Structures are given as C-alpha cells and as structure tokens.
Amino acid sequence: MKKNHYLVLAGVLMASCASTPQLGNSSIEDVIAQMSNEEKAKLLVGTGMEGREENTDEAIVGEARGIVPGAGAVTYPIEHLGIPTMVLGDGPAGLRISPTRENDSLTYYCTHFPVGTALASTWNQQLVEEVGSCIGNEVLEYGVDVLLAPALNIHRNPLCGRNFEYYSEDPLVSGKIAAAYVKGVQSNGVGTSVKHFAANSQETNRKNNNAVVSERALREIYLKGFEIVVKEAQPWTVMSSYNYINGTYASENKWLLTDVLRDEWGFKGAVMTDWFGGLDVVAQMNAGNDMIEPGSNKQLRELIAAMDSNKVNMDVIDRNVKRVLELIQKTPRYHGYAYSNKPDLKAHAAVTRQSATEGMVLLKNEGKALPLSESAKHIALFGCTSYDFIAGGTGSGDVHHAYVVSLEDGLKSAGYTPDVQMKEMYSRFLETEKARLADARAKNTDPMAAHLPVERPDEMLFSTAELKSLAQANDVALITLGRSSGEFADRSTSNFNITEKERTLLDSVCAAFHAVGKKVVVILNITGVIETQSWKNLPDAILCAWMSGQEGGNSVADILSGKANPSGKLTMTFPARLEDHLSTANFPVDAPAMVQLGPQSGKKSDEPNIGITKYEEGVYVGYRHFDTHQVPVSYPFGYGLSYTTFSFSNLSVKDLGETYEVSVDIANTGQTAGKEVVQLYVSAPVGKVTDKPVHELRAFAKTSALEPGKKETVNLIVKKTDLSSFDENTHQWVLESGKYVFEVGASSKDIMLKEEINITK
Ligand code: BGC
Secondary structure: OHHHHHHHHHHHHHHHHOOOOOEOOEOHHHHHHOOOHHHHHHHHEOOOOOOOOOOOOOOOOOOOOOOOOOOOEEOOOEHHHOEOOOEEEEOOOOOEOOOEEOOEEEEOOOOOOOOHHHHHOOOOHHHHHHHHHHHHHHHHHOOOOEEEOOEOOOOOOOOOOOHHHOOOOOHHHHHHHHHHHHHHHHOOOOEEEEEEEOOOOOOOOOOOOEEEOOHHHHHHHHOHHHHHHHHHHOOOEEEEOOOEEOOEEHHHOHHHHHHHHHHHOOOOOEEEOOOOOOOOHHHHHHHOOOEEOOOOHHHHHHHHHHHHOOOOOHHHHHHHHHHHHHHHHHOOOOOOOOOOOOOOHHHHHHHHHHHHHHHOEEEEEHHHOOOOOOOOOEEEEEOHHHHOOOOOOEOOOOOOOOOOOOHHHHHHHOOOEEOHHHHHHHHHHHHHHHHHHHHHHHHOOOOOHHHOOOOOOOOOOOOHHHHHHHHHHOOEEEEEEEEOOEOOOOOOHHHHOOOHHHHHHHHHHHHHHHHOOOEEEEEEEEOOOOOOOOOOOOOOEEEEOOOOOOOHHHHHHHHHHOOOOOOOOOOOOEEOOHHHOHHHHHOOOOOOOOOOOOHHHOOOOOOEOOOEEEOOOOOOOOHHHHHHOOOOEEEOOOOOEOOOOEEEEEEEEEEOOOEEEEEEEEEEOOOOOEOOEEEEEEEOOOOOOOOOOOOEEEEEEEOOOEOOOOEEEEEEEEEHHHHOEEEOOOOEEEOOOEEEEEEEEEEOOEEEEEEEEEEOO
C-alpha cells in the first residue's frame, strides 16, 4: 500500500513543481479547467472490475488496479493534477475484500457482522452506530475509501433475495438504522454509499425490471428511509439502483437523483451507479448520476464521444467532475493516511457477538423454557445448521471472515455438552450432503450458477428408538432450521416454507422429548421471514437468530444460557401465509432464478413481475396492510419477547410548536435486567389523502438495560411534518387537520397507552 501511496505523492510533488494546478492547492474549477475531455470521462467512469478484464468491451484495465484486491472498484488517478485514485469496497455486513493475496503470506480477513436485518432488529441506534464505527475502522485500515453500504431497500415481500441486507418493511426503522450505521462508518473519515436508490425490491430481472409505483408509495415508503439517512447522516455517496422506476432507469432519472435527492433533501455528495447499471451514459450524467461503476471501455468511449460531439453539456460534465473531486478530497487516500492492514479483529469480534445477541428475537417462550435451567447441561442438538451455522448471505453482501462459530461450538464454550454421538452422525451426514450439493452445482450449466446461494443440506431424520434414547440421555433438545439467500435471485416458496423433512423432525423430536417432560427449543438461523404459523405450536420456545455474523454460535449460547436477555424485535411481519402480503400478488414468486431480460440483454419483457412489477398495494406494505385490513399474522411487526416484563405508564404528549415531545415511563417489572423497545404509532384522521393505514410507526427508542424494579423515562420527538401524507394530485405533503391518536406500545399489535391530539389547520 505504502508504495502506491508514495507514488501518488511523488506524482503530486513533481506536478506541483511544474506549477500545474493541483487538487487541494488550487480551486477545483482551476483543476477542472486543466482536464482534457478524456481525463474528465475517465474520472467519471470507473476503471473496470477485477476478474472481468477478459471482456474487453466491458472492463478497462486501469493503472490503479490491484491496490486493495477484492474491492469493488477504483477511480482513475490523474497524477499530474494531484488526483489520487479512490477505492470503493462492498459491505454491508462488513468490508468485503480478498482475504489472501498473491505472493503475500499475510491474510486480510474482515469481521463478519450480523446482516442488516439482524442489526435493525436491535432497534438500538447507538449499538448500530458502534458496529458501523468498527466496520469503518476496517475500511480505513484496509485502505478502502468508500464502503458500498448501508443497503436499505424496503422489505416489500419476504421473498426478496436481498432482504437480509436490508432493514425493515418500515421506512422509519430503515432510515434511522441506516443513519446510525452511516454515522458510525463515517466517524472514521471514510465514506458510505447508501444503496440501492430506489425501489429495488426484487432480484429477479433486477437490471431490467420496471417498478411501477405511485408517487405516494414512493414518497411515503420507498424513498422515506433514504430521505431520513440523507438528512440525518449526510452519506458521502448514494448508489442508484438497477431497476427502472415508472419507465426510467433509476440511474437515468433526473427527478430522483436531482430534483428529489439534491434539490429537496439537500444531498451534497456524489451519486454512483450500481455495478453495470443503466444504459445511457449521457442520460446518467444529465440525471446527476456522477460516477459510472465499475466502468467499461464502451461507457468510456461513449462518454468521450458525447463530449467531443457536444451531445452532452460540458456544464453538466464539469458539475459531476466537481462532485467526484470533492469526494476524493475527503478520502483517507487523498489525505495520505498510512493504513495498517491490521484492524483490531479481536475487539470487533466482541462487538459482533454482542450486537448479534441484541438483534435476536425471542418469538415464543412457553413455560419459561428459556433461559435453559441450571441443570440443563446435556443437549441433543438437531438440525444440520447447528453444526454449520450461517454467518450471512451470498453475493456482494458476503464478507470473507476468518471463521464462523457454530452453535455446537458456542454451546461448548458456554459450558454445555452437546451429544457426542449426534455430532458424529451429523458430521458424516453433512459430508455426504455437501458432496451431493457440490456435485449438483458443478453440473449446473447456467453461467451464473456459481453466483447463486449454495443450497442448504437436507435434514437427517431419526428413528423413534433413536429419539427415545436421545431424549433419555439429554436434558433438552435444540433444533436449528437454516435458510440462506443472496444477490441475483429471489427466494422461492420452498425456501419460505418448511420442508417435509423439517416438519417430520419437529414433530418427532417434540413428541419424543415432551413424552419424557423435556423441552424443545427451535433456533432460526435464517436469511429472512419463513412460515411459522403451521408449526409454532410444537416447540416450547423459538428464537429467531437471523444470520448472525461470525460469532453467531456464541451469540445464541449467550441467550440460551441467560447471560444475555433477548431484546430484539421484528422489523417486519411474519405473515400466517405468504399470500397474505398484498405484494405477493405482484412479485416474481418462483420465477426462474437467474432471469435477466430487457434492454441490456437485447430482450424486452412486459411479462408481469419479470419485466414490469406493479406495486398495486401502494402504501399497504407489511403491518400497514395487516393492521389496517385486520389480517391475522403469525408474529406482528415490532414483536419480540424478553426474559423479563415491562410496564408502560405516564404517557404525555406535549405540543412544542413544530414538534411533539412524547414521554413515557418504562419499568422493569420482572426478575431479570433487560431492555425494552418503545414504539410510537400514530393513527391519522382520514382526510384529503383518504385511504390511510390504521396507524404508522412515527418514533421508537430502546431503553438502557433496566435492573428489576428500575424505571426509565423515554422521550420521543415527532415532527408535525412527519405526520403528513403525500397528496398525489398536488404532489405535496399534506398535514390533515383532525384527531390524531398517539399510541405507545411494545409491538404494532400490543398498544399499551394512547393519547388523542387535535391538529387544526
Ligand atoms: C450490487 C451492489 C454492490 C456492487 C459492487 C452489485 O451487484 O448490487 O450492492 O455494491 O455489486 O459489488
């Protein structure tokens, strides 16, 4: 690294001797004035993507390659003007770079933190900021300038393959968690790229899918989280999404990238495309999409030709170049930061362990099955995933971690004794299963097959006699169910539902253990929502652990043992049936995994949900639908149990003019220290914008760890403008006059206190 950096510095010094304007010493305008059309184009179009250089039309082999192997992209350095390169690297569950390098015995592993959904489920902005700060430190110390994260698209439907990277079905949760993450990462002096802006709600045909969404649903649901993070945390960059929005590619959409993002919200940074997204470089430049990533020869040629033939206004180009230069001036590489390549991975492991624990959601705990009793030491550990824990999803959101703690390892470290005979059986079974899956993968001729998530092993079943003896020999049974997903494909209904073998396993283990008075606990090591309605009556307890990062097994053990009290809450609904989500009617349910049609492939499709996805549900996404239309759910939005109990009292709503200050007392009424998430929903009057959801989350906070008997007053601030709805006719936010009910509770279905407020015009 240092070598490269010194080369850049040497270039800067030599150039300044020759008194050419230098970035930093001269005004940006003077620097731009010295740039040729080709140099401007090279700054705006990235230098290509590692591993894609064989496709000469797609990728450029730039002189800045190989600085941080495995990073997402780099920009061109222009040394005679003192412009260094800038390195962009993926997130969001941690930094994604190659863990090993050619001719180098050192390793470059990064910490695998819990996936986005798990972090959001903490509802703890301070904790997410801390996680962000650790990730940002790895970005800085590994020589990356901008992290391609956070990702905050809305969980429109449980089947979106990348929901795990995203936070919630609710834009307030998404925006607030994203803002905390951005603040944490950027506190290190490195940048973020909030993505994918916007309405990138499916992976199927993502580069060519046209999301047809009303302006109201865009404003209130799909853009709202981005608005919050832009206004509250000033991310250095935004990444436009692949899809079309109402007929225009997001990256070519001036309304989105200039009128809304910059003029309305005040975004000051640079916008980059998603990788190889969009078609028309001139339209992208005009829209305010400053950087084309990772860049290809074709795009470079097209941009230079457009400049040379005046097909693009040079003021637009200079404006975009200026934004990129302003961005470069903030980077550690520009400032000559001597990165160590040695972040404190041990300290970060402790943070991921704790944050994963706090994001886990206790869905069921009958007869206080958890925490495990003092006498429960011998554990019958069922489910392949118990021995093969899933840290995170696949694709760009993956992290090259040094290790993953399995549940079996986590239990052993916590002093439990998982059944040794079962471990042997599962090891043998997993070996065969993995060979079978690898074989099937090798035989798959689809060129993109290698990018798809690796399928999970099948489940192993036990005879009645085996189960009887395991139930005699052990104190408790744990069953882990695993689900993975990743970029490029949506989940299938079979990934959402439990399999026949899983059902048999649940039935038979519960029958055998319950017959001898022993408990069964199910751990969900899952990418996203699965079907729970049909089987949740079987086990005594269910813990949703999400994909919980590299310390996952330790984090689960902390909860099972009672070392940590669960305090996560669902940031999305677990529906009774998939089809209960309105969006399921307009989602590519069980579409072929790798469908990529449309202009980029030379094929255009009008096929419903492949070519065109109509967001007919409007703002009725998640609980906004379930609560308004009184559709029963398996577990509601905001839900999650604790080992203790809380009381809510003394609700007060004060009108402070522009804002309301809502305060409420939360007391720990149980026997164990714990944290509670306080959720404020507001029910607005039906008015000009008629069909309002019955209530919407308007603020939330998490208490500190309250000791038994202790009380905390939680204050929440709600801006009056945040209570408004978007009027399609006037294209304006409207605050209706009338009666507003402020509801405070522990989930969208568990409202404890209410207060009415009147808003007069
Ligand atoms: C993903 C982005 C990612 C980029 C760079 C794209 O395929 O959609 O989220 O940042 O690749 O790896």
